[in-house]
Amino acid sequence: MTADQERQSADWMRRAQHGDQTAYASLLVLLTKVTRGYARGRLGGVPWIDDVVQETLLAVHGARHTYDSTRPFGPWFYAIASSRMIDVIRRERRVSSRQVSGDVIPEPAAPGGSGQDEIDADAVHAALAALPDRQRQVIERMKFGDQSVREVAGGLGMSESAVKVTAHRGYRTLRRLLGGRTRED
């Protein structure tokens, strides 16, 4: 983050604090760019850079009341960004280790009998069980409990944006765990 970007961010943050949604959106757009560069610089070309970016944006949103406008914006932002990046790295490692272990997800049913798009129910349940807790809870409530995003958000004490991001991430992990055999979310 350059000095200019830091000054601009602090200014947008101050305006957003008084309810300026345009300033807040501009801030988030800038932080997206900065976080992406920050994560690429440390992680290289991993496919989950966007997870780090989205996690950081959500965390910035959740912690925005802790920003002290008399202090520089950079240390506050980078503390959040690096913490979220570490969390995403840990989660990806967990999911990868489950995927690699191979004994968690049963082989999908052989295509044929009931159609190529169908997947063995046991494989789906095993893949669900392998998801991080929060992703599993969100997907179970939305898909099996027929709850809306708002209902899930209320039930789990999350923001609606966090539910959408978590669900999206869960579907993507499921696709990966099931070898890309699922139909569209």
Added chain:
Amino acid sequence: MRTEDLIVDLARQSGPWTPLAPVRVRLMRWLALAIGLGVVTVAVIGARADFADAIQRPTFVALAVATLASGLLAAQAALVLSVPGAERTPPVRVLATILIAGWAMTFAIQLVAGGNAWPRLAAFPNHWGCVERISALSILSGVVLFVMLRRAAPLRPRMCAALAALASTSLAATATYIMCPVDDPAHQLASHVVPLAALVLAGTIIGVGKTASAFRLRTSD
């Protein structure tokens, strides 16, 4: 969900907000409560009968100051840690830990220096009154401190919870020390140091989930 959609979503949700009070203000608020609670308890139950003599002894004063300072520093460190990027002086939490460790070690050294340490420790009756006072004061002030931390954004919930537990138990130990008439190190270890250690451990385990979940639930997984 695309990042662009998330930005639109977050911007739409965002309205005016009130910034969290500065750390020094939150620290003063908590200290007013925690120390006030200790002072009221001492006033109601009464300080040890020989308190006027005890405060003439450097060891008594040093041990009381050590727990008091440990409590103040740990509370400050916990509140600072709950604000992203605010910590500039990590030695504060190290100092808080050193002070409380020094306090505990002093009683251990006194016990060993007196000879027959283990038999004395085993034979010494536990004074549940001291355990209850430390526990009650710690829990009351600790709950408030954890609530204050939950309202911030603790990125390191484990460290935050441990410091908060140390802060509340240290101040509770100070008040209890002023009320307790028993100077024997065996009693101090069994009825003050061990309960403090147990409460710090329990507070950390319970608090880490509470402080972490409050912030994480506002985000995703």
